[in-house]
Amino acid sequence: MSQQKKFAVSRRQFLIKSLSAGAGLTLGVYLPACSREQAPTEAGPGKAGGEVVTDVTFEPNAFVRIGSDSRVTVIIKHLEMGQGTFTGLATLVAEELDASWSQIDTEGAPANAKLYNNRFWGAVQGTGGSTAIANSYEQMRKAGAAARHMLVEAAASKWGVSASEIQVRDGVVSHAGSGRMARFGELAGLAAKQAVPEGVFLKDPDEFRLIGRHVPRKDSRSKTNGTAVYTQDIRLPGMQTALVAHAPRFGARVKSFDAAAAEKIKGVSGVVQIPGGVAVLASDFWTAKKARDALRVEWDESGVFSSGSSELMDEYKELAKTPGAVARNDGDVAGSLKTADTVLQASFEFPFLAHAAMEPMNCVIQLNDDGCEIWNGEQFQTPDQNAVAAVLGIKPDQVSINMLFAGGSFGRRANPQSDYLVEAAHIVKAINGKSPVKLVWTREDDMQAGYYRPMYYHQLKAGLDNEGGVLAWQHRIVGQSIMAGSPFEGGLVKDGVDVTSVEGASNLPYAIPSVAVDLHSPELPVPVQWWRSVGSTHTAFAVETFIDQLAEAAGKDPLQYRRSLLTKHPRHLGVLELAAEKAGWGGALPEGRGRGIAVHESFNSFVAQVAEVTVKKDKTISVDRVVIAVDCGVAVNPDVIRAQMEGGMGFGLSAALSSEVTLENGRVVQSNFHDYTVLRMNQMPEVEVHIVKSDQPPTGVGEPATPVIAPAVANALSQATGQRFDRLPLRLKV
Amino acid sequence: MIELSINGTRHQLDVDSDMPLLWAIRDVIGLTGTKYGCGMAQCGACTVHLDGEVIRSCVTPVADAQGKQVTTIEGLDSGVAKAVQAAWEKLDVVQCGYCQSGQIMTAVKLLGDNPHPSDQDINTAMTGNICRCNTYVRIRAAIKEASRMLVSGGRP
Numbered sequence: 001m002s003q004q005k006k007f008a009v010s011r012r013q014f015l016i017k018s019l020s021a022g023a024g025l026t027l028g029v030y031l032p033a034c035s036r037e038q039a040p041t042e043a044g045p046g047k048a049g050g051e052v053v054t055d056v057t058f059e060p061n062a063f064v065r066i067g068s069d070s071r072v073t074v075i076i077k078h079l080e081m082g083q084g085t086f087t088g089l090a091t092l093v094a095e096e097l098d099a100s101w102s103q104i105d106t107e108g109a110p111a112n113a114k115l116y117n118n119r120f121w122g123a124v125q126g127t128g129g130s131t132a133i134a135n136s137y138e139q140m141r142k143a144g145a146a147a148r149h150m151l152v153e154a155a156a157s158k159w160g161v162s163a164s165e166i167q168v169r170d171g172v173v174s175h176a177g178s179g180r181m182a183r184f185g186e187l188a189g190l191a192a193k194q195a196v197p198e199g200v201f202l203k204d205p206d207e208f209r210l211i212g213r214h215v216p217r218k219d220s221r222s223k224t225n226g227t228a229v230y231t232q233d234i235r236l237p238g239m240q241t242a243l244v245a246h247a248p249r250f251g252a253r254v255k256s257f258d259a260a261a262a263e264k265i266k267g268v269s270g271v272v273q274i275p276g277g278v279a280v281l282a283s284d285f286w287t288a289k290k291a292r293d294a295l296r297v298e299w300d301e302s303g304v305f306s307s308g309s310s311e312l313m314d315e316y317k318e319l320a321k322t323p324g325a326v327a328r329n330d331g332d333v334a335g336s337l338k339t340a341d342t343v344l345q346a347s348f349e350f351p352f353l354a355h356a357a358m359e360p361m362n363c364v365i366q367l368n369d370d371g372c373e374i375w376n377g378e379q380f381q382t383p384d385q386n387a388v389a390a391v392l393g394i395k396p397d398q399v400s401i402n403m404l405f406a407g408g409s410f411g412r413r414a415n416p417q418s419d420y421l422v423e424a425a426h427i428v429k430a431i432n433g434k435s436p437v438k439l440v441w442t443r444e445d446d447m448q449a450g451y452y453r454p455m456y457y458h459q460l461k462a463g464l465d466n467e468g469g470v471l472a473w474q475h476r477i478v479g480q481s482i483m484a485g486s487p488f489e490g491g492l493v494k495d496g497v498d499v500t501s502v503e504g505a506s507n508l509p510y511a512i513p514s515v516a517v518d519l520h521s522p523e524l525p526v527p528v529q530w531w532r533s534v535g536s537t538h539t540a541f542a543v544e545t546f547i548d549q550l551a552e553a554a555g556k557d558p559l560q561y562r563r564s565l566l567t568k569h570p571r572h573l574g575v576l577e578l579a580a581e582k583a584g585w586g587g588a589l590p591e592g593r594g595r596g597i598a599v600h601e602s603f604n605s606f607v608a609q610v611a612e613v614t615v616k617k618d619k620t621i622s623v624d625r626v627v628i629a630v631d632c633g634v635a636v637n638p639d640v641i642r643a644q645m646e647g648g649m650g651f652g653l654s655a656a657l658s659s660e661v662t663l664e665n666g667r668v669v670q671s672n673f674h675d676y677t678v679l680r681m682n683q684m685p686e687v688e689v690h691i692v693k694s695d696q697p698p699t700g701v702g703e704p705a706t707p708v709i710a711p712a713v714a715n716a717l718s719q720a721t722g723q724r725f726d727r728l729p730l731r732l733k734v
Numbered sequence: 735m736i737e738l739s740i741n742g743t744r745h746q747l748d749v750d751s752d753m754p755l756l757w758a759i760r761d762v763i764g765l766t767g768t769k770y771g772c773g774m775a776q777c778g779a780c781t782v783h784l785d786g787e788v789i790r791s792c793v794t795p796v797a798d799a800q801g802k803q804v805t806t807i808e809g810l811d812s813g814v815a816k817a818v819q820a821a822w823e824k825l826d827v828v829q830c831g832y833c834q835s836g837q838i839m840t841a842v843k844l845l846g847d848n849p850h851p852s853d854q855d856i857n858t859a860m861t862g863n864i865c866r867c868n869t870y871v872r873i874r875a876a877i878k879e880a881s882r883m884l885v886s887g888g889r890p
Contacts, residue, residue: 082829082867223831224822226767226807233766284761286753358832407832443772650868673776682857684870
């Protein structure tokens with residue numbers, strides 16, 4: 001009883017505290033149970049991971065549904081692309097609902113930005129920027145708490161006892177005084193008749209039973225036995241598989257095509273021209289592939305992009321000789337560089353990168369009397385609804401979307417132009433919707449038809465005094481804007497500066513009196529977009545390897561040097577110290593081995609990594625061990641955080657060691673995993689992850705590990721070889 | 735007509751003999767646990783067993799599978815396979831999960847041949863299977879966990 005009382009009191013205290021802090025715990029956010037038409041009442045083939053609930057009795061809000069069988073279905077508004085969001089968001093609901101984890105099912109939310117917007121993106125529904133947990137932390141907990149409240153009210157009324165005496169634990173509602181107990185399902189019908197609460201009490205962190213504990217992933221079993229459903233796996237009656245012959249160069253247009261040979265192939269149902277290419281429709285992938293190979297397309301290549309990476313880099317270097325748009329200008333950089341005792345300089349080159357998710361781009365689209373229905377690893381609902389509606393001449397809310405599991409994305413499935421969805425819409429429109437269409441990109445399409453992390457050139461200068469102290473830091477960046485033309489351009493491109501091009505550079509945390517960061521954003525017809533950890537993919541490398549050069553010039557240990565310049569940044573310092581300690585920083589290493597450190601903030605999370613490398617006699621390198629420390633606020637699911645640190649680091653290590661898209665004469669050179677090489681089992685280092693204990697609000701973990709590994713490895717290689725590295729992927733000078 | 739035996743069930747397929755086994759399994763028979771990742775035996779997402787050997791179904795013509803036993807992720811039922819899948823779940827190996835059918839098919843073959851694989855053995859067996867989520871640390875750990883389960887007499 002005393003335990004129960006304590007819970008009640010602390011819940012109330014939390015409410016009061018939150019309200020007085022203006023935290024908005026009132027029920028504006030609560031979406032009263034939506035109507036059956038709006039609500040996802042059953043899990044059809046398109047609802048990822050969802051169980052079909054036939055006997056729905058209680059839907060307190062848009063996020064929770066409790067059946068008479070006591071199964072609790074949590075509606076997840078964010079895409080599960082591997083980052084664990086189905087598990088994380090369900091955990092938040094289960095925590096406040098006091099459900100048992102085993103009774104929780106998950107289901108992808110439909111496209112409806114009124115209910116399911118990303119609260120950090122205004123009216124836009126979508127997943128990205130490592131925001132899923134951060135923007136939902138209170139929202140999902142409140143959804144669970146409201147459901148709990150209504151179950152308790154139902155029990156109180158059924159049993160004729162006071163609600164304040166009722167306890168809920170592990171999915172059982174009980175009243176100690178009378179000895180009555182009920183599972184959720186027994187109360188669901190009555191709970192549905194209770195008023196939706198106007199305010200709810202959230203737990204104090206010390207009452208958490210799931211948050212911060214080991215909670216297994218909800219998608220492990222289906223992804224281990226082959227039953228998980230991805231876009232690639234959808235088959236609708238009469239569905240045709242479409243492959244598209246894409247332009248060989250960006251911007252080329254179809255001049256003419258000869259489909260005679262393709263149309264003769266048994267199983268081919270149509271060949272249609274669409275903007276950007278020619279689509280072949282057939283009964284299955286292989287038939288469509290053969291037919292596409294048999295197509296003869298003549299392209300109009302007048303005025304297309306026909307340059308190459310190397311020419312582009314030369315142009316970028318020319319641009320870097322002139323000042324760009326100002327992203328930051330503290331103090332007097334020009335003056336300090338003139339009077340400095342020593343000026344250090346460095347420049348860095350970064351290639352285009354493909355996302356190369358394991359599941360190549362694809363989607364299924366069907367026209368119907370209401371508009372159209374889409375099945376997709378759906379990451380960008382609102383922009384995709386708008387773009388598809390524009391093609392089909394319907395309203396955005398007539399585009400209904402089934403969000404399936406995505407076989408990876410790394411940003412790719414949230415495309416600023418909704419590229420592959422628009423392509424599918426054109427195809428289904430061209431055949432007048434006579435059958436559902438599954439658009440499938442081959443790996444070669446995925447690699448060569450765009451979109452890419454842009455190519456960048458960085459130039460840095462630092463002015464030092466005669467004791468090695470840094471007086472000034474100048475950082476110039478050249479590269480395409482990914483936000484130009486995206487739905488976020490208005491908010492994220494300010495005075496000519498795409499803030500995502502300079503993030504990680506313009507917020508340089510090191511204590512340096514004069515800092516200037518500027519940017520050139522050349523416009524090119526090469527399609528580009530965000531790639532896991534966005535601007536930090538290049539800025540972290542430039543900043544963190546240049547800082548090591550400054551440390552060397554000052555004759556200081558790289559850890560000690562960073563420490564001395566980060567005294568006002570406790571969270572940077574916290575991860576730096578933790579990673580260094582766990583890695584045994586400063587300990588001796590044998591000949592040919594090196595240790596490097598890097599620290600970086602992205603998406604409001606802080607990550608430090610220490611990498612140990614070996615340079616072998618044949619000048620090949622291996623990354624042997626990586627120690628990672630992360631501060632992401634409250635650790636909602638520590639094991640998922642560890643997984644994202646391991647995997648996010650590995651993703652960055654691919655780009656550090658070998659991945660590169662190059663253009664020659666306007667064509668993409670790489671086409672598949674034989675020449676766009678990525679990390680494999682034999683290259684994966686041992687990884688240790690350490691999580692800083694924190695009571696700060698939770699922040700993202702999907703991306704922040706990615707940018708830190710390349711500089712950590714480069715710094716380790718520098719220690720081992722004395723060489724400095726000016727490009728990614730890293731190349732030892734022989 | 736091509737006759738295929740998949741997971742112990744016989745199928746008559748009216749397809750061209752050069753159709754890769756992958757597409758026969760996925761698009762014609764409708765078993766979708768086996769995935770398309772590259773189409774050129776580079777990534778391992780399409781891995782199945784053909785008469786107990788690991789093959790890349792994306793480059794194996796369906797005609798080559800005639801008269802042989804094809805096992806896909808849906809047909810796994812050996813003790814080794816159950817240990818591997820249990821270890822995968824226990825360690826929450828998966829992230830996006832798209833490559834994992836192929837990873838598991840390869841790991842089951844590895845442990846069937848070699849119940850106590852060294853790190854080098856794991857590298858040799860698994861390096862043909864790409865995971866873009868980079869779950870390699872956990873794949874390695876799960877193979878070792880499955881090995882322990884098998885030694886201790888089976889089920890977790």
